[in-house]
Amino acid sequence: AKLLVLHGPNLNLLGTREPGVYGHTTLAQIDQALLAQAHAAGHDVESLQSNAEHHLVDRVQAAREDGTAFILINPAAFTHTSVALRDALAAVDVPFIEIHLSNPHAREPFRQHSYFSDKAVGVICGFGADSYRYAMDAALTRLQGTRA
Numbered sequence: 001a002k003l004l005v006l007h008g009p010n011l012n013l014l015g016t017r018e019p020g021v022y023g024h025t026t027l028a029q030i031d032q033a034l035l036a037q038a039h040a041a042g043h044d045v046e047s048l049q050s051n052a053e054h055h056l057v058d059r060v061q062a063a064r065e066d067g068t069a070f071i072l073i074n075p076a077a078f079t080h081t082s083v084a085l086r087d088a089l090a091a092v093d094v095p096f097i098e099i100h101l102s103n104p105h106a107r108e109p110f111r112q113h114s115y116f117s118d119k120a121v122g123v124i125c126g127f128g129a130d131s132y133r134y135a136m137d138a139a140l141t142r143l144q145g146t147r148a
């Protein structure tokens with residue numbers, strides 16, 4: 001099956017962005033590891049990072065047409081602001097997992113509300129780059145039995 005990985009604003013800076021909060025792993029390293037993980041299970045994955053809300057909305061909309069079976073998304077700051085991205089995910093009705101490197105619940109109050117969590121299959125946060133690995137593992141488990 002086909003999985004889509006979406007990364008929101010400023011995640012292109014991973015590796016050098018507030019490493020005390022987000023770690024030293026780069027986005028390229030995360031995407032590479034996710035690709036290997038999906039391929040090992042016989043599935044395909046496409047990753048997209050954007051700082052622009054409309055790019056992410058457009059890509060989610062396209063998922064309805066292109067046979068995407070599962071979405072992994074770290075909406076980053078859009079987690080706390082984007083009704084539009086939430087509505088796009090609800091519209092396409094593709095199951096998704098919400099991911100965060102940090103644990104937003106242990107941070108500023110404005111990070112403690114997510115526009116995505118109540119629509120997500122599940123939420124994985126607080127494990128740094130490993131959050132992505134655990135999320136991919138959960139998605140692959142859900143896809144077991146579907147055709148690669």
Ligand code: DQA
Nearest residue numbers: 074076077100101102104111
């Ligand atoms: C984040 C948490 C968000 O609050 C923040 O705006 C980010 C990254 C995370 O992965 O920990 O940009 O989604």
